[in-house]
Amino acid sequence: MAELGFSEHHQNEVINYMRFARSKRALRLKTVDSCFQDLKDSRLVEETFTVDEVSDMLDGLQVVVHGEVESELIHTAHTNVLLLRQLFSQAEKFYLKLQTDVSELENRELLEQVAEFEKTEFTSSNKKANQESNKPKLAPLNEGGVSELLNKQILRLQDENEKLKARLRTIESQATSALDEKSKLERALQDLQRIQGDQKEITNLEDTVAALRSDFQKTLNASTVTQKNLEENLVATKHDFLKVQEQLTMAEKELEKKFQQTAAYRNMKEMLTKKNDQIKEIRKRLSKYEPDE
Incomplete structure (x- = not known):
């Protein structure tokens, strides 16, 4: 089985994302196929067509297919941004700074390795797919555990x-x-x-x-x-x-x-004065609690 050099947990996450991407790709391909089928059902009702009629049908089909493909590409780019957002958010909680190398996205060797990995993972029987679906889902990194x-x-x-x-x-x-x-x-x-x-x-x-x-x-x-x-x-x-x-x-x-x-005498005299004042104040307070004669 092809490997991408990840841990088991991260490899399962990659497989989940590739499964999501494959389902979206299959849905868009069905949409493109339906565009051709609609053309056949709506326009190809006669046995012969002129060059202008064929050109007009192809231009209309091109506009529809172009719109569908463009929409899919934009959606894919946006979903990739959301995926990066999840990864960066988890990294920031650990005070990490992740870096990306866009040039690696055009690395043919790595792309072939990913294609081989996808082919190996998704060409097995439905039984394996069912077994994979029954596996317990791993908890996100941002819930409890090490993050907590x-x-x-x-x-x-x-x-x-x-x-x-x-x-x-x-x-x-x-x-x-x-x-x-x-x-x-x-x-x-x-x-x-x-x-x-x-x-x-x-x-x-x-x-x-x-x-x-x-x-x-x-x-x-x-x-x-x-x-x-x-x-x-x-x-x-x-x-x-x-x-x-x-x-x-x-x-x-x-x-x-x-x-x-001298300062020493003044300090001593000031201290004695304060002490005398404190004693007078204490005696004054005590006299309030003494019973009257």
Whole structure:
């Protein structure tokens, strides 16, 4: 048996189409035969005809046959387009792009192969034709089966793609928040470093005071001067101590002022204010539920 290189399913589809084409061709041939028969029955009623009469009959027959053949060719072309439409529609559901080579339609070797295939398939007995007609029809490709599974897979992949996009947006938002938090921490660290620098100044002042106290103690222990000189020295030392203490107090106030001007202090103060407001609001809400005394 001649083969066209198809699978069994596709070969059965080709056979079905060729059966359809043969039935249409046989119907058109019968129509052409009836045109000749009508001419015989209607015009060939005399024994002799002139040349003009024969020419007129043939011209009329030509017009009728030409119309029938043209109609059949147009119908065949249109049915072929519908057949291609079915194939292309099924292919697009699988995201495939089919291509056609019109030059292959004039390939004599392939045409002879198709003719041999048709001859082999349709010259068997009526029994084989009946057996073929009793075969179960295969389901179209666009109903269930692989197409349905592929559509489900496409929908699943699209759903996963949307989830990945949402996750990416979440990660981007988290990264942006992390960068903002990093910037805040860097500013807070800079403020802390400035505070530590001011604390070093305070430490130096405290060291100075300690040194003055040590010198004062040494002076008291080693001094051989009179009580008056001691009192004067004591007063002078007290004045110096007061000056130093005043400088220390001013330094502490200046440090506290600088600290209050830092972003960290303002943030802490703002946080405490918000917390206090929240506590007041909660107490206010709780008071609504407390029983009256």
